[in-house]
Amino acid sequence: xxxxxxxxxxxxxxxxxxxxxxxxxxxxxxxxxxxxxxxxxxxxxxxxxxxxxxxxxxxxxxxxxxxxxxxxxxxxxxxxxxxxxxxxxxxxxxxxxxxxxxxxxxxxxxxxxxxxxxxxxxxxxxxxxxxxxxxxxxxxxxxxxxxxxxxxxxxxxxxxxxxxxxxxxxxxxxxxxxxxxxxxxxxxxxxxxxxxxxxxxxxxxxxxxxxxxxxxxxxxxxxxxxxxxxxxxxxxxxxxxxxxxxxxxxxxxxxxxxxxxxxxxxxxxxxxxxxxxxxxxxxxxxxxxxxxxxxxxxxxxxxxxxxxxxxxxxxxxxxxxxxxxxxxxxxxxxxxxxxxxxxxxxxxxxxxxxxxxxxxxxxxxxxxxxxxxxxxxxxxxxxxxxxxxxxxxxxxxxxxxxxxxxxxxxxxxxxxxxxxxxxxxxxxxxxxxxxxxxxxxxxxxxx
Ligand code: AMP
Ligand code: MG
Numbered sequence: 157x158x159x160x161x162x163x164x165x166x167x168x169x170x171x172x173x174x175x176x177x178x179x180x181x182x183x184x185x186x187x188x189x190x191x192x193x194x195x196x197x198x199x200x201x202x203x204x205x206x207x208x209x210x211x212x213x214x215x216x217x218x219x220x221x222x223x224x225x226x227x228x229x230x231x232x233x234x235x236x237x238x239x240x241x242x243x244x245x246x247x248x249x250x251x252x253x254x255x256x257x258x259x260x261x262x263x264x265x266x267x268x269x270x271x272x273x274x275x276x277x278x279x280x281x282x283x284x285x286x287x288x289x290x291x292x293x294x295x296x297x298x299x300x301x302x303x304x305x306x307x308x309x310x311x312x313x314x315x316x317x318x319x320x321x322x323x324x325x326x327x328x329x330x331x332x333x334x335x336x337x338x339x340x341x342x343x344x345x346x347x348x349x350x351x352x353x354x355x356x357x358x359x360x361x362x363x364x365x366x367x368x369x370x371x372x373x374x375x376x377x378x379x380x381x382x383x384x385x386x387x388x389x390x391x392x393x394x395x396x397x398x399x400x401x402x403x404x405x406x407x408x409x410x411x412x413x414x415x416x417x418x419x420x421x422x423x424x425x426x427x428x429x430x431x432x433x434x435x436x437x438x439x440x441x442x443x444x445x446x447x448x449x450x451x452x453x454x455x456x457x458x459x460x461x462x463x464x465x466x467x468x469x470x471x472x473x474x475x476x477x478x479x480x481x482x483x484x485x486x487x488x489x490x491x492x493x494x495x496x497x498x499x500x501x502x503x504x505x506x507x508x509x510x511x512x513x514x515x516x517x518x519x520x521x522x523x524x525x526x527x528x529x530x531x532x533x534x535x536x537x538x539x540x541x542x543x544x545x546x547x548x549x550x551x552x553x554x555x556x557x558x559x560x561x562x563x564x565x566x567x568x569x570x571x572x573x574x575x576x577x578x579x580x581x582x583x584x585x586x587x588x589x590x591x592x593x594x595x596x597x598x599x600x601x602x603x
Contacts, residue, residue, distance in 0.1 A: 170445035171452075172586070173547050177513055180454050184495050186523035187412060189340050194332055197323050199384045200341040201522040206317040206327075208334050211307030216271040217249075220302040223262040223284060223291055224275040233293045240292050247272060262291050271303065278302035322384075322524060342522040347380040348411040349373045350390040350403060352429050353418040353501060358392065371572060372417040372506045376499075379510050382603050383518045383527060385413075395419060400432040404496070408459045411494050412521055415514060418501030420451045429453070429498050439496060445586055447546045448505035448569035449512065453498030458491050495521075502569035508549045508581065511600065529600040531583075537562040538593045542584035554580035554599055561599050578602065 189203035218224070225241065233239040241262040245255055247269040255272035257263055262279075263272050271278075277297035285292040310316060316334055317327045323341070331339055351373035359369045373389045380387035388410060393403045400419070407414060419429030420441060430453065433439040439455030495517055499509045511529055519527030534554055540563045542548035551574055552561045561582055566574035583598040584591060591597060 169443065170450070170545065171442045173444055173446050173512065176442060176444045176452060176454070177516060180495070180513055180517050181520050183454075183456055184517055184520040187343050187345065187521050190343050191338050192341050192343075193338050194328060194336060197331075197339050197341050198325070198328055200323055200344060201524045202317055202319055202321045202323060202327075202339060203342055203523070204340040205315045205319050206331050206334060206336060206339060208310045208312055208314050208316055210335070211312045212309040212316075212330075212333060213304050213306055215306050216275075217304050218265045218267055218269050218271060218278045218302060219304045220278055220280045221266050222264075222278045222280040222282075222302060223293070224257050224265045224272050225262050225277055225279055225293075225297065226257065226259050226274070227276045227297060227299050229260060229262075230277070230279060230293050230296050233296050235294050238292045238294045240290055243287060243289055243291050245272070246288075262293075264288065264291075275303070276300070320523065322522075322526070342524075343412075345385045345412040345518055345521045346388065346410055347377070347385040347413045347415065347518070348388045348390055348407040349376040349380065349415045349417075350393060350407060351417050351501075352393045352395060352400060354395040354426075356392045356418075371503050372499075372501065375503065375507060376415055376417065376510055376514075379507070380415075380514075380518070383515050384522075385518060395426045395428045397428045397432050400428050401435070404433075404457070405460050408457065408494055413514070413518065414457070414494055414496045415499060415510070416497070417499045417506045420453050420498045420500060433457075433496075433498065438493070439498065441498070445546045446508075446512070447543055447548050448502060449500060449509040449549070450505075450546070451500045452509065452513070453496075454513070455496055456493035457496040458493040500569075503572040504551070504569040504575050507575060511581070511602070512549070529581075529603065532556070532599050532601060533596050534559050534561040534580075534599045536582070536591055536593050536595050536597050539563075539590065540582065540584065541590050542588055544589050545586055547586050548584035549581040549600070550584065551575055551578035552580045552582045552599065553578060554601065556601075561597065 230239055243264050244261045246264040247255055248266045249268035251269055255263060257272040257274040276299050279293050279297045283295040316330045321327055351370050355367050356370040357363045357367045370392050377387040377389040390407055393399055416429050419427045421427050430441055438457060439453050441453040443450050444452045497514055499506045516528045537560050540550055550567055551564045554561045561580055563582055564574050564577055579602050581600040
């Protein structure tokens with residue numbers, strides 16, 4: 157990597173990426189945990205240890221369909237010299253009766269059925285003639301064969317899924333197997349996405365030259381869903397200072413996190429998001445040492461204060477049981493400030509900003525520090541350039557099997573078509589201005 161002498165100086169007035177992210181994470185507290193039915197808990201972060209109330213399996217049972225036997229009774233059995241035993245009972249899975257196995261007899265048993273008292277082995281049905289009154293057994297079984305013993309999977313009181321785990325299907329399975337109908341989890345964050353810009357039109361509607369279709373709000377809502385959130389896309393807000401703040405305040409009622417795009421560039425008088433939010437005082441606008449995504453705004457935003465004797469809309473809303481139940485959230489204390497991200501309007505900038513800053517913030521809402529993107533090291537298939545003093549996130553195609561990443565051509569922050577070809581972001585450090593093919597780079601794997 158090549159480092160020019162001016163690189164450090166150029167970065168000085170910019171906030172480093174890591175410092176900006178650290179500030180965001182420090183400002184966010186996790187959402188209060190809530191008890192949720194197991195069917196709704198997939199993808200959420202556990203806020204308690206799930207332990208085994210009973211051993212797993214809870215009772216000794218058969219691992220196969222076959223015959224419960226004493227090993228001595230079948231020790232001499234072979235293909236040439238089978239052993240025949242009387243079948244004195246049949247136990248199906250779910251049968252709660254108490255059976256005892258007398259020497260010299262067999263009990264027909266199904267997979268998962270409780271073992272008759274005294275069972276030493278189960279002879280699989282495949283080793284027999286499958287008889288119902290008498291069974292011909294053609295092979296000996298060792299002690300313990302095809303038996304599942306109580307507690308061999310987990311002992312009573314053992315932690316099955318640790319607090320902080322993001323619940324995947326296998327965790328749901330073991331919680332259910334331990335008899336848990338509900339679990340304490342962090343609620344699914346509700347993310348509201350709002351795009352601003354007088355040039356924006358709804359996809360599906362005609363555009364005239366000078367207008368473009370709004371892609372950011374759809375992209376970010378999808379990215380929020382991908383990160384495990386409930387996402388609400390709000391219609392376009394024009395570059396009109398009188399409309400921006402009310403539109404944001406209006407949406408706060410259903411947001412655990414809010415994202416706007418557009419209107420935060422470095423000087424334009426049409427940058428109305430910045431102008432409107434500056435009035436609040438709680439949102440900080442910064443130049444972050446990155447490309448794309450330099451203009452960033454972040455802060456905690458509280459809903460507007462109610463007039464005396466009047467409830468805020470937020471309070472009224474928070475009593476809506478349907479909405480809260482859908483989010484799986486308990487009613488939080490009213491007027492809790494909500495993290496607000498104002499992302500730049502260029503689609504690639506907005507996308508990269510989401511992955512670098514918003515995704516970890518969504519994790520912080522759930523007390524999960526593992527939601528950031530996976531980083532791998534890969535060899536560059538070709539050269540690339542990067543501005544001095546900024547960390548670059550370049551679109552690339554990663555071949556994980558070969559450990560090779562190919563930078564795409566068309567790295568402009570408006571080039572959403574190139575973005576659609578990428579499966580990775582190549583990270584070029586602040587101090588590097590170029591890298592050559594064959595060098596190894598950090599690569600963020602896109603979800
Ligand atoms: P801004 O951040 O508002 O200065 O916008 C920067 C660039 O991004 C301009 O070319 C905008 O037209 C474009 N842009 C802003 N918002 C969106 C959006 N929601 N979808 C697609 N492009 C956008
Ligand atoms: Mg704009």
